[in-house]
Amino acid sequence: MTFIDRPVAIGLDLPRRDGAAKVRGTAVYAYETPVENPAYAHPVQATVARGRVTALDTAAAEVLDGVLAVLTPATAERLASTEDRELAALQDDGVAFRGQVVALVVADSSETARHAAALVRVTYAQEPHDSELRADRDDLYAPERVNPDFPTDTVEGDVAAATAVAAVVVEQTYTTATYHNNPLEPHATTAHWEPADGRLTLWDSTQGVHPARTAVASVFGLDEAKVRVVCPYVGGGFGSKGTPHVNVVLAAMAARAVPGRPVRLALTRQQMFSLAGYRTPTVQRCLLAAERDGRLTALAVDVVEQTSRIKEFAEQTGVPARMMYAVANRRTTHRLAALDVPVPSWMRAPGECPGMFGPEVAMDELAERLGLDPVELRIRNEPVTDPQTGKPFSSRNLVGCLREGAARFGWSGRDPRPGVRRDGDWLVGTGVAASTYPVHRMSKSTAVIRREGDRYVAEIGAADLGTGTWTTLAQIAADALGVPVERVEVRIGDTDHPMATVAGGSSGMSTWGSAVVEAARAFRTRYGAEPPERAEASGSVPPADDRWAMHAFGAQFAEARVHLDTGEIRVPRLLGVFAVGRIVNPRTARSQLVGGMTMGLSMALHEHSVLDPRTGHVVNHDLADYHIAANADVAEVEAHWLDEHDPHVNAMGTKGIGEIGIVGTAAAVSNAVWHACGARVRDLPVTLDKVLPALEDPPGR
Amino acid sequence: MSEITVHVDGTPRRLTVDTRTTLLDALRERLGVTSPKKGCDHGQCGACTVLSGGRRVLSCLTLAVTQDGARVVTAEGLAAHDRPDGERPAGGQRSDDDGLHPVQRAFVDCDAFQCGYCTPGQVVSAVGMLDEFARGWPSAVTEGTRPPRLDRAEVAERMSGNLCRCAAYVNIVPAVQRAAAESGTAAPGAGVAE
Numbered sequence: 083m084t085f086i087d088r089p090v091a092i093g094l095d096l097p098r099r100d101g102a103a104k105v106r107g108t109a110v111y112a113y114e115t116p117v118e119n120p121a122y123a124h125p126v127q128a129t130v131a132r133g134r135v136t137a138l139d140t141a142a143a144e145v146l147d148g149v150l151a152v153l154t155p156a157t158a159e160r161l162a163s164t165e166d167r168e169l170a171a172l173q174d175d176g177v178a179f180r181g182q183v184v185a186l187v188v189a190d191s192s193e194t195a196r197h198a199a200a201l202v203r204v205t206y207a208q209e210p211h212d213s214e215l216r217a218d219r220d221d222l223y224a225p226e227r228v229n230p231d232f233p234t235d236t237v238e239g240d241v242a243a244a245t246a247v248a249a250v251v252v253e254q255t256y257t258t259a260t261y262h263n264n265p266l267e268p269h270a271t272t273a274h275w276e277p278a279d280g281r282l283t284l285w286d287s288t289q290g291v292h293p294a295r296t297a298v299a300s301v302f303g304l305d306e307a308k309v310r311v312v313c314p315y316v317g318g319g320f321g322s323k324g325t326p327h328v329n330v331v332l333a334a335m336a337a338r339a340v341p342g343r344p345v346r347l348a349l350t351r352q353q354m355f356s357l358a359g360y361r362t363p364t365v366q367r368c369l370l371a372a373e374r375d376g377r378l379t380a381l382a383v384d385v386v387e388q389t390s391r392i393k394e395f396a397e398q399t400g401v402p403a404r405m406m407y408a409v410a411n412r413r414t415t416h417r418l419a420a421l422d423v424p425v426p427s428w429m430r431a432p433g434e435c436p437g438m439f440g441p442e443v444a445m446d447e448l449a450e451r452l453g454l455d456p457v458e459l460r461i462r463n464e465p466v467t468d469p470q471t472g473k474p475f476s477s478r479n480l481v482g483c484l485r486e487g488a489a490r491f492g493w494s495g496r497d498p499r500p501g502v503r504r505d506g507d508w509l510v511g512t513g514v515a516a517s518t519y520p521v522h523r524m525s526k527s528t529a530v531i532r533r534e535g536d537r538y539v540a541e542i543g544a545a546d547l548g549t550g551t552w553t554t555l556a557q558i559a560a561d562a563l564g565v566p567v568e569r570v571e572v573r574i575g576d577t578d579h580p581m582a583t584v585a586g587g588s589s590g591m592s593t594w595g596s597a598v599v600e601a602a603r604a605f606r607t608r609y610g611a612e613p614p615e616r617a618e619a620s621g622s623v624p625p626a627d628d629r630w631a632m633h634a635f636g637a638q639f640a641e642a643r644v645h646l647d648t649g650e651i652r653v654p655r656l657l658g659v660f661a662v663g664r665i666v667n668p669r670t671a672r673s674q675l676v677g678g679m680t681m682g683l684s685m686a687l688h689e690h691s692v693l694d695p696r697t698g699h700v701v702n703h704d705l706a707d708y709h710i711a712a713n714a715d716v717a718e719v720e721a722h723w724l725d726e727h728d729p730h731v732n733a734m735g736t737k738g739i740g741e742i743g744i745v746g747t748a749a750a751v752s753n754a755v756w757h758a759c760g761a762r763v764r765d766l767p768v769t770l771d772k773v774l775p776a777l778e779d780p781p782g783r
Numbered sequence: 784m785s786e787i788t789v790h791v792d793g794t795p796r797r798l799t800v801d802t803r804t805t806l807l808d809a810l811r812e813r814l815g816v817t818s819p820k821k822g823c824d825h826g827q828c829g830a831c832t833v834l835s836g837g838r839r840v841l842s843c844l845t846l847a848v849t850q851d852g853a854r855v856v857t858a859e860g861l862a863a864h865d866r867p868d869g870e871r872p873a874g875g876q877r878s879d880d881d882g883l884h885p886v887q888r889a890f891v892d893c894d895a896f897q898c899g900y901c902t903p904g905q906v907v908s909a910v911g912m913l914d915e916f917a918r919g920w921p922s923a924v925t926e927g928t929r930p931p932r933l934d935r936a937e938v939a940e941r942m943s944g945n946l947c948r949c950a951a952y953v954n955i956v957p958a959v960q961r962a963a964a965e966s967g968t969a970a971p972g973a974g975v976a977e
Contacts, residue, residue, distance in 0.1 A: 097891055097892065097894070098891070098894070100899070101890075101891040101896075102881060102882075102883060102887075102891065103899075104896055104899030104902050104903075105858065105883065105887035105890045105891055105896070105899075105902055105903070105906055106818065106858055106859050106861075106862075106883070106887065106903070107817065107818025107819065107820070107857060107858040107859050107902070107903030108818065108859055109899055110817070111817075111820075111900065113821075114811070114817035116815065122812075191801070191812070192808060192812055193801050193803050193804060193808070197803075264948055265898070265900070265948055266820070266822045266828060266830055266898065266900040266901045266946065266947070266948045266949075267820070267822070267898065267900040268821070268822070315898070315899060316898060317820070317898045317899065317900030318897075318898040318900060318948050318949055320948070348821070350824060351822070351823040351824065351825065351827075351828075547897075547898055548896070548897025548898030548899060548949050549897070550897075669894045670894065670897075672894070673894050673897055673949070673951060673954065674897070676950070676951075676953055676954075677897060677949045677950040677951065678950075680950030680952065680953070681948075681950055684950070704823060704825060704827060705822075705823045705825070705827035705828050705946060706825065706827045710946060710948060711950065711952070712943040712944075712946060712952075713938075713939040713940075713942045713943045713945070713947075713952045713955065713956070714924075714936075714939040714940050714943040715943075716939070716950070716952040716953060717935075717939075718953070719952075719953045
């Protein structure tokens with residue numbers, strides 16, 4: 083590995099290269115790809131949560147002027163692979179969750195397709211369904227592994243014995259809600275199947291063109307060389323476009339059903355709530371036992387969450403507790419309920435995001451019980467080496483983040499008592515929580531560097547979800563080549579470029595950047611400083627240095643205000659300090675960290691998908707009822723970072739910043755709300771009904 | 784089906800539309816004008832915001848047939864045609880050397896977006912909002928009837944119809960304030976305040 087010691091372009095505060103196109107609206111997203119004479123597809127969804135389709139009457143839809151095809155399990159093509167049952171569209175008459183696709187209409191216009199879809203009459207043999215997650219279910223099971231490949235359970239020492247003799251014990255149940263990723267751009271595809279040579283082109287909104295191609299090629303039994311996936315811009319993904327969902331399969335099926343004609347399919351906002359993945363609700367039983375000085379002697383996190391009947395996804399909620407603090411006796415477990423519900427999947431920081439809620443509120447409760455400052459409590463439990471693997475950390479600056487954050491936030495001299503600060507009709511409090519996220523680097527990805535005229539071109543099938551890849555990859559290539567960044571052009575988002583892994587796990591820049599650095603090194607080795615025109619070289623991600631435990635850390639501070647009479651909760655101030663390795667571009671980095679923190683604030687106060695167990699239906703399935711933070715919900719949000727030098731993670735020294743911002747935020751907010759009004763809210767979201775009982779007899783009133 | 788003429792970004796466009804067709808679908812799927820985005824199709828996210836007759840409207844809640852003869856401006860045409868109703872450009876603003884409207888330039892400079900999907904709607908909404916502000920229209924957070932300053936709360940309130948899932952809000956507010964300050968529309972008689 084060649085570590086970039088003296089960065090020039092890396093670290094520059096450059097504006098986005100795609101900025102002008104995005105503010106004009108001329109950046110082309112998947113659905114907008116210019117094609118000749120497109121048709122439009124609209125899915126028909128199941129209105130029962132479990133059962134069988136016994137009859138599909140498509141007559142009224144088919145006679146509608148402009149309808150080109152109605153695909154049903156009886157008429158749709160047979161897919162080559164139905165192994166991934168989420169993607170096995172229209173292959174049988176089973177219904178495994180409400181909202182599952184049971185038919186698909188293709189028509190000349192989107193209005194006609196939608197109208198015709200409403201005319202398809204579906205008859206069901208309905209079966210009793212079970213869509214309710216409870217921790218006391220008797221059918222919970224232990225998955226083989228949790229996402230992506232962690233052990234389901236871990237045990238060190240003897241938690242029960244240590245707890246029995248501990249000075250202080252906190253044991254509580256914490257819950258996080260169901261969350262939907264809700265990128266502003268719905269999941270969308272323009273698909274074109276060339277009848278002459280059987281080549282399929284998908285302009286698809288995806289976090290990874292190559293992984294999407296692999297999945298689609300497998301489903302249709304195609305040689306990957308016959309499938310091209312193109313995606314220069316992604317209108318947000320947050321994990322929900324990291325793995326292909328059924329919409330892309332449906333778009334391709336529709337395109338094959340109308341030979342030679344491209345088909346556009348965009349899920350509606352409502353359809354996204356059952357077809358595009360979501361974060362499972364979690365029930366976290368957390369136990370912390372400590373000595374009087376605050377040192378932890380036992381820690382347990384037992385997680386219960388849900389998955390679907392047709393495809394397992396086991397969120398790794400208990401995993402961050404395995405490495406966060408030093409403790410000799412530790413247990414983490416995961417148990418799942420397989421329900422008649424849509425398929426859960428990745429959402430920004432799977433594992434860490436929900437898994438740092440329970441334990442970080444529990445730490446605040448422990449600090450309260452001990453009469454110890456919550457910043458100091460965390461510092462006292464700092465491990466020397468990674469508790470999970472025993473390896474040294476490549477760098478671990480949680481303590482630095484806590485101290486820097488406390489100084490910037492004005493934490494010192496904080497009165498620890500809850501409910502004693504009043505500003506007019508508002509009770510005011512502050513809270514803190516820690517953040518962490520692992521440093522991921524995928525093992526495969528290749529880049530090509532080529533000289534074209536007076537420019538160097540870097541090509542790789544990478545993605546820009548708003549993360550800044552168009553800009554930051556050029557900065558990395560410039561330093562790897564030793565040229566000004568203006569001379570580097572980047573080409574991404576197309577399977578015609580060399581293979582790139584998914585933009586997931588905050589691994590994008592660390593993975594693709596590593597490939598670009600290797601390609602640049604090979605290029606200079608072969609051609610020197612004066613490469614001939616069209617000279618090119620490729621490079622791939624080198625093996626990771628597995629001697630180290632690699633993680634990013636952070637500390638988040640929140641100020642909360644709770645209205646004395648109404649219980650309204652406002653968060654006027656959020657401040658995060660992060661230790662995330664080297665920052666490639668402070669402008670885009672700050673946006674990612676602030677964006678993550680703000681989504682964390684949204685999770686803390688607003689977000690909650692309400693699944694009615696009587697129907698198996700997310701009843702608040704739109705942006706009017708599923709509340710995401712709007713502009714006026716957000717006040718001051720500041721992100722800072724430590725100047726962290728870590729030569730072990732990769733050639734750039736980057737740790738990944740897309741996800742850590744959302745980790746710990748909700749705990750910091752809940753802790754601040756407790757400090758403001760004395761209500762300890764252990765169940766997200768923190769809404770006024772949960773603080774009103776504490777306000778009936780507030781300490782400061 | 785109805786035949787209508789809509790002036791889109793300064794160009795008259797004649798088209799035949801289904802009476803059920805929204806202005807958004809007419810723009811995106813009939814005319815190939817994809818600058819306004821579809822985020823929810825229910826008027827809940829603001830990504831489809833365009834100017835019609837100089838006012839910001841949600842094109843997904845506007846039937847195309849109601850726009851016969853209307854002058855519609857999208858983010859794509861903003862720099863050249865930001866006030867197509869024949870009045871001066873909003874706040875006397877002109878496009879810069881890159882062909883960007885001052886609000887667009889401020890969005891780029893402040894990194895007031897990430898994925899870019901809500902951005903054309905945010906930008907158009909900001910232009911419409913600044914005009915409303917210049918006319919002295921109050922908002923829900925305005926005390927009295929004439930807002931004295933375009934402070935953070937005023938901008939945040941007036942821009943809350945435009946959701947941003949990337950959550951660039953803390954950059955959108957200063958971007959709007961910067962554009963307002965440059966154009967002198969920050970307040971009917973006062974400067975931009977923090």
